[in-house]
Amino acid sequence: MAVTIDDVRHIAALARLGLTDERADLLMTEMNTILGHMAVLSKVDTKGVQEAIGVGAQGLPVRDDGGAPIPLARSLDAFAPALRDGFFIVPRLSTHESAEEE
Amino acid sequence: MTEPIPTGTAASLQEHTASGRTTTAATVDSALARARDVNAGREGLNIFVALDDSYLQDHATVSATQLTDTEPGLLLGVPVAIKDNIATLHHPTTCGSLILGGYVSPYEATVVRRLREAGAVPFGKTNMDEFAMGSSTENSAYGPTRNPPAPDRVPGGSSGGSAAAVAAGIVPIALGSETGGSVRQPAAFCGIVGVKPTYGRVSRFGLVAFASSLDQVGVFGATVDDAARGLRTIAGHDPLDSTSALLDVPDYHLAHRRSVKGMVIGRPKEYFPESLDPRMRARLDVALEHLRELGAEIRDVSLPHTGLAIPVYYIVAPAEASSNLARFDGVRYGLRIGGDGLKGMYEATRSKGFGPEVTRRIMLGTYVLSAGYYDAYYRKAQRVRTLIADDFSRVFASGVDVLFTPTTPTPAFPIGAISDPYEMYMSDIFTATANLAGVPAMSQPIGRVGGLPVGGQLLAAHFQEEKMFSVAYALERALGVGASS
Numbered sequence: 001m002a003v004t005i006d007d008v009r010h011i012a013a014l015a016r017l018g019l020t021d022e023r024a025d026l027l028m029t030e031m032n033t034i035l036g037h038m039a040v041l042s043k044v045d046t047k048g049v050q051e052a053i054g055v056g057a058q059g060l061p062v063r064d065d066g067g068a069p070i071p072l073a074r075s076l077d078a079f080a081p082a083l084r085d086g087f088f089i090v091p092r093l094s095t096h097e098s099a100e101e102e
Numbered sequence: 103m104t105e106p107i108p109t110g111t112a113a114s115l116q117e118h119t120a121s122g123r124t125t126t127a128a129t130v131d132s133a134l135a136r137a138r139d140v141n142a143g144r145e146g147l148n149i150f151v152a153l154d155d156s157y158l159q160d161h162a163t164v165s166a167t168q169l170t171d172t173e174p175g176l177l178l179g180v181p182v183a184i185k186d187n188i189a190t191l192h193h194p195t196t197c198g199s200l201i202l203g204g205y206v207s208p209y210e211a212t213v214v215r216r217l218r219e220a221g222a223v224p225f226g227k228t229n230m231d232e233f234a235m236g237s238s239t240e241n242s243a244y245g246p247t248r249n250p251p252a253p254d255r256v257p258g259g260s261s262g263g264s265a266a267a268v269a270a271g272i273v274p275i276a277l278g279s280e281t282g283g284s285v286r287q288p289a290a291f292c293g294i295v296g297v298k299p300t301y302g303r304v305s306r307f308g309l310v311a312f313a314s315s316l317d318q319v320g321v322f323g324a325t326v327d328d329a330a331r332g333l334r335t336i337a338g339h340d341p342l343d344s345t346s347a348l349l350d351v352p353d354y355h356l357a358h359r360r361s362v363k364g365m366v367i368g369r370p371k372e373y374f375p376e377s378l379d380p381r382m383r384a385r386l387d388v389a390l391e392h393l394r395e396l397g398a399e400i401r402d403v404s405l406p407h408t409g410l411a412i413p414v415y416y417i418v419a420p421a422e423a424s425s426n427l428a429r430f431d432g433v434r435y436g437l438r439i440g441g442d443g444l445k446g447m448y449e450a451t452r453s454k455g456f457g458p459e460v461t462r463r464i465m466l467g468t469y470v471l472s473a474g475y476y477d478a479y480y481r482k483a484q485r486v487r488t489l490i491a492d493d494f495s496r497v498f499a500s501g502v503d504v505l506f507t508p509t510t511p512t513p514a515f516p517i518g519a520i521s522d523p524y525e526m527y528m529s530d531i532f533t534a535t536a537n538l539a540g541v542p543a544m545s546q547p548i549g550r551v552g553g554l555p556v557g558g559q560l561l562a563a564h565f566q567e568e569k570m571f572s573v574a575y576a577l578e579r580a581l582g583v584g585a586s587s
Contacts (some may be wrong), residue, residue: 007469008465010380010472011465015424015428015464016448018450021572025204027461027462027465029464031465034524035466035469035479037413038479038483041413041483042478044486046482049485049488050485051481051484051485051488052488052538053484053486055333064126068464070209073208074206077210079435081432083433090433091440091444091446092443093444
């Protein structure tokens with residue numbers, strides 16, 4: 001299951017990472033090397049073994065599905081890259097390219 | 103008249119502060135002076151990414167209530183350094199990354215609040231591998247941290263700045279975080295104590311998530327007692343973290359009262375391979391002999407799936423990271439770089455904001471979770487993870503109280519010496535198992551190899567940190583405090 005340059009491009013798009021050609025080539029090599037070390041797992045007999053779903057003796061206790069928002073010590077505009085009327089402002093989607101930017 | 107105590111233990115600082123022999127302000131001044139003396143700044147050891155002297159001097163006070171309480175806070179007057187992925191209200195929280203450059207959290211981590219409530223002073227933010235991904239603190243946007251006992255070498259990682267702050271004698275306690283060994287490995291490399299609690303023992307509210315089924319806040323201490331007091335202070339249930347356990351927290355700093363006589367110490371053969379440096383083996387044998395002389399039974403045991411931990415870890419952790427780090431996209435906080443439309447902004451922001459190791463792990467994680475590869479990699483890894491956890495359950499159920507192993511295969515390596523990613527990943531070979539199984543583990547100094555500190559690792563069953571500390575206290579008494587210093 002060698003990773004190809006097309007795989008790298010596809011994965012980068014899924015992960016929303018822009019890559020130069022040089023970086024994509026390097027990542028392809030690195031990913032193949034690293035994943036090559038993972039091949040040992042395919043030889044392990046895991047028939048009937050459950051996937052790990054919690055690692056503590058307590059499992060994952062479920063809390064009430066509710067509660068108040070966590071109070072913030074400073075307002076959104078103290079850290080938001082762009083904010084208007086309490087909303088985060090982002091560039092328009094490409095499907096709305098004809099619309100005016102922001 | 104008060105007396106500054108620059109390198110006191112947490113217990114002595116607390117006692118001196120409570121009795122009025124010193125003040126928190128004097129202690130903070132001493133710690134700041136120590137930071138200058140050891141050249142902790144960017145051009146020197148590069149321990150801190152944020153350390154606001156004037157803020158600390160202005161706010162290094164404890165309330166009259168804390169001073170007049172019949173039982174003063176366990177860390178009254180103690181400065182505690184904080185890893186840069188733990189949210190604080192004054193200093194920025196950047197995770198050592200450009201993508202969070204200058205970001206100041208609007209809320210405070212529960213562990214930091216608990217430190218303050220116990221009278222401690224959160225003392226600056228420490229350097230780290232970006233988003234805790236690394237084993238050397240070379241992957242920081244702010245440059246590498248140097249190992250105080252050997253400045254040409256790495257301090258380990260990812261919590262290298264916190265380890266260095268303690269090893270340099272600036273603070274007696276520091277907080278780090280653990281995902282695969284990021285507290286224990288740097289503790290071993292720097293000659294100090296480092297503890298990873300049981301998964302669920304400490305609240306993660308305010309810890310920036312890397313791999314949620316593995317992450318835990320951990321504690322560094324100059325001594326076993328410092329680490330025990332630090333953990334006692336921050337542990338316990340937190341309604342703001344649904345993974346924190348509803349269990350009482352023992353007084354770990356009283357664990358020294360329990361003798362190790364009659365305890366069973368397991369020696370897992372997989373952690374003592376033929377290839378282990380004979381000098382490292384000799385240090386471990388000396389430690390085990392001390393425990394035997396104190397009345398512990400040393401028992402050879404096996405954890406047969408240990409050798410699979412690194413492949414499992416480097417599938418599970420990147421998979422979870424690829425999901426957790428999706429939130430850093432330039433929309434709500436942190437860096438934003440404009441691009442062609444919304445998608446272009448995402449890609450430009452993340453490509454410029456993340457460093458090479460974080461990018462590599464996001465790519466790996468996205469790949470192993472993607473259609474066609476999920477079963478072969480992620481599902482398989484989670485099944486093998488069960489086998490690794492079962493190894494521990496079986497050994498502890500057989501009557502073993504605590505396991506004893508090396509923390510790392512080697513002492514600290516020179517800065518820049520390891521460029522191959524997988525070779526770097528192998529630094530976690532003896533530590534990642536505890537994170538995968540969720541059990542508590544700690545590293546303590548056991549001596550030097552080639553003039554460099556090395557650590558011995560103790561592991562216990564879930565929520566049995568107290569047993570681990572009892573053994574650690576006994577070993578420290580036998581070997582001497584700071585056996586690697």
